[in-house]
Amino acid sequence: MEVRSFLRPAVSLVMLAAGMVMSTTAFSLFADDRVRLLWYVAAFLPVGLGVMREAWECAVKKDVFSEFMLMSVASIGAFAIGEYPEAVAVMLFYCIGEALQDMAVDRARDNIKAMMEFRPDHATVVTDGTTMTKDPADVRPGDIIEVRPGERVPLDGELTTADAAFNTAALTGESAPRTIEKGKEVLAGMTPADSVVRLRVTREAGRSAIARMLEMVEQAAERKAPAELFIRKFARVYTPVVIALAALTAAVPYLWSLADAGFAYDAGTWIYRALIFLVISCPCALVISIPLSYFGGIGAASRQGILFKGGNYLDAITQVDTVVFDKTGTLTRGEFSVVKVMADDPDALTRAVASMERGSNHPIARAVTAYAKDAGADVADLKDAAGYGLTATVDGHRWAAGTLKLLDREGVDYPKELADVAETIVACAKDGRYAGCLLLADRPKADAREAVRALRAAGVGSIEILSGDKQALVDKVAEELQVDRGCGDLLPEGKVNRIEDIRRQGRRVAFVGDGINDAPVLALSDVGIAMGATGADMAVETADVVIRTDQPSKVADAIRTGRRTRRIARENIALAVGVKVLVMGLGLAGMANLWAAVFADVGVALLAVLNATRVFFVKD
Numbered sequence: 001m002e003v004r005s006f007l008r009p010a011v012s013l014v015m016l017a018a019g020m021v022m023s024t025t026a027f028s029l030f031a032d033d034r035v036r037l038l039w040y041v042a043a044f045l046p047v048g049l050g051v052m053r054e055a056w057e058c059a060v061k062k063d064v065f066s067e068f069m070l071m072s073v074a075s076i077g078a079f080a081i082g083e084y085p086e087a088v089a090v091m092l093f094y095c096i097g098e099a100l101q102d103m104a105v106d107r108a109r110d111n112i113k114a115m116m117e118f119r120p121d122h123a124t125v126v127t128d129g130t131t132m133t134k135d136p137a138d139v140r141p142g143d144i145i146e147v148r149p150g151e152r153v154p155l156d157g158e159l160t161t162a163d164a165a166f167n168t169a170a171l172t173g174e175s176a177p178r179t180i181e182k183g184k185e186v187l188a189g190m191t192p193a194d195s196v197v198r199l200r201v202t203r204e205a206g207r208s209a210i211a212r213m214l215e216m217v218e219q220a221a222e223r224k225a226p227a228e229l230f231i232r233k234f235a236r237v238y239t240p241v242v243i244a245l246a247a248l249t250a251a252v253p254y255l256w257s258l259a260d261a262g263f264a265y266d267a268g269t270w271i272y273r274a275l276i277f278l279v280i281s282c283p284c285a286l287v288i289s290i291p292l293s294y295f296g297g298i299g300a301a302s303r304q305g306i307l308f309k310g311g312n313y314l315d316a317i318t319q320v321d322t323v324v325f326d327k328t329g330t331l332t333r334g335e336f337s338v339v340k341v342m343a344d345d346p347d348a349l350t351r352a353v354a355s356m357e358r359g360s361n362h363p364i365a366r367a368v369t370a371y372a373k374d375a376g377a378d379v380a381d382l383k384d385a386a387g388y389g390l391t392a393t394v395d396g397h398r399w400a401a402g403t404l405k406l407l408d409r410e411g412v413d414y415p416k417e418l419a420d421v422a423e424t425i426v427a428c429a430k431d432g433r434y435a436g437c438l439l440l441a442d443r444p445k446a447d448a449r450e451a452v453r454a455l456r457a458a459g460v461g462s463i464e465i466l467s468g469d470k471q472a473l474v475d476k477v478a479e480e481l482q483v484d485r486g487c488g489d490l491l492p493e494g495k496v497n498r499i500e501d502i503r504r505q506g507r508r509v510a511f512v513g514d515g516i517n518d519a520p521v522l523a524l525s526d527v528g529i530a531m532g533a534t535g536a537d538m539a540v541e542t543a544d545v546v547i548r549t550d551q552p553s554k555v556a557d558a559i560r561t562g563r564r565t566r567r568i569a570r571e572n573i574a575l576a577v578g579v580k581v582l583v584m585g586l587g588l589a590g591m592a593n594l595w596a597a598v599f600a601d602v603g604v605a606l607l608a609v610l611n612a613t614r615v616f617f618v619k620d
Helices: 002-024 033-060 067-080 084-116 209-220 226-259 267-281 284-303 311-317 327-331 346-357 363-371 404-410 416-420 448-457 471-481 492-504 516-524 537-542 554-588 594-616
Strands: 123-127 130-134 144-147 157-159 164-167 178-180 197-201 306-308 322-326 332-343 379-385 389-394 397-402 424-430 433-444 462-466 485-487 509-513 527-531 545-547
Touching (some): 033 067, 067 084, 226 267, 267 554, 267 594, 284 311, 322 492, 332 363, 346 389, 346 433, 363 424, 363 433, 389 404, 397 404, 448 471, 471 485, 516 527, 527 537, 545 554, 554 594
Parallel strands (some): 322 462, 509 527
Antiparallel strands (some): 164 178, 306 545, 332 433, 379 389, 424 433
């Protein structure tokens, strides 16, 4: 396709060069002006016919003042006044510029198109020990599928075989393989690194992680940034105004000559200058490079594991001065771990509690059983009191393990200072007496502190945490990560109220969350950012930006990418307008010819397009 797009311009270029050589060498055949005209018309047709056809089709659709019409009028006018080489050159370099611009656009799409390659086209379903290949759309939740090393996982599922390493680059952008434990979720688009795995499907093909991401990518190009929308409206007004001014450039001097007998009107000179004005004025650089800048920004961000759902959000994130984080699952790992055991006999206490919890899938239960060295005690008469904890007979002793409310209900005295502890407590009683407690905490993610530092470096003035966890725990995390404020004990309505307070102060806020209860706040914020790998579907669908790596430090990367994109778009506007105004002035003064006009149009458009592609490479 790329070779074919340059074939016709190459033919015209050869004929144009040959014609100019024959003209300068006084080739006898070229002494006949009719031969010269036919030669240059033949050179014009390979590049001119397509553009003129586009001009006609646009005019039929009532888009008379298109860039194609500008080029067509300029070329026909140049033929009319005998400037044959310039007539060919206008179309030739316009077509070469268009082909190069199309190449640049295709390169900009590559990062997003690469995601399409991760849409698996088949699934190997295991039924009664035999395998069968099916379309992923025909596989249902609960089915077992098998995936070999190097194959892409076709559907989201739970790993039923042993722990395995997966390449997650399709979803997260991470190059290093990630080890996923048995029973944990594997997302569509991941690739087993070194072993055959089996998964129990958890979502239909249309609701898989990769399907949701692809749908968002396809919709992203439809959401235009304010600069893009302005340029589109500007071009609709600009083009007819330019044609009117070009007509006046030729007509006003003639009218002046009628009023002033001393002014000699040369029709060829002033029509030539009007044509120069037309070619210079074509808004190609703005119309092409501004959308390309934003499309390139979306592609560059996706390469970092950040999905913007439209160019408008790239623009919006540049204005953010306040970032508010949810705590659990966003700044912290969302997984409890035992950080301390306070008891006279820690091993006996952890053994008893782990034995009571070993059949539970509760996050606290999993954390305790993972921490305990031994969970093999005899357990009898196990009872689960929802919201309180567990009671049971363990190795002949009556144990209670759960919240402080459970000990209160059991009539057990315990140290009152436990009520002020920030961490989650599993308080324990043995035979009616306080035996100690386990302290559990949800640790910050590895890059949480770096996320705060990077946001401050990016100029974000205020960083907060909003959470439903108790205030003491939120304060501890806020102090550890050095954020400005932490608000705990919040229901979803409380988070909404806090975001509204911030916006009433005139601040532009981005909220970062991952849970279903974060959806209202994500929608309310100026920019909603969701954790995409493990975040709830509702959060991902409501958000404006999705971080596929679940790394909070990517929020600063998203802000930097947005600012870089906006800066490049503004540079292109300044470049296009500045050069065009300069050459317009020179053209009206008779100091620029059609060759300069071609540069001011096609050349500046190419420079703007090349500048737009810098979004992939420039780092702040």
